[in-house]
Amino acid sequence: MAIRGADISGTSLRGEIGATFQPGDNSNVTLDLNLSGFLGKKEGLTGGLSAVFHF
Secondary structure (H helix, E strand, C coil), X not given: CCCCCCCCCCCEEEEEEEEXXXXXXXXXXXXXXXXXXXXXXXXXXXXXXEEEECC
């Protein structure tokens, strides 16, 4: 059975940005935010939010 070759033609662009926040100097919580975007043959947007508790 023949297998079709991968098509790698076209242009793609990926960008990512993120930030980390600590609400206060004495806070036990750190918040991480991230956002990624894709343009070209594949298009989309993804992101995330995480909270880290320090004991």
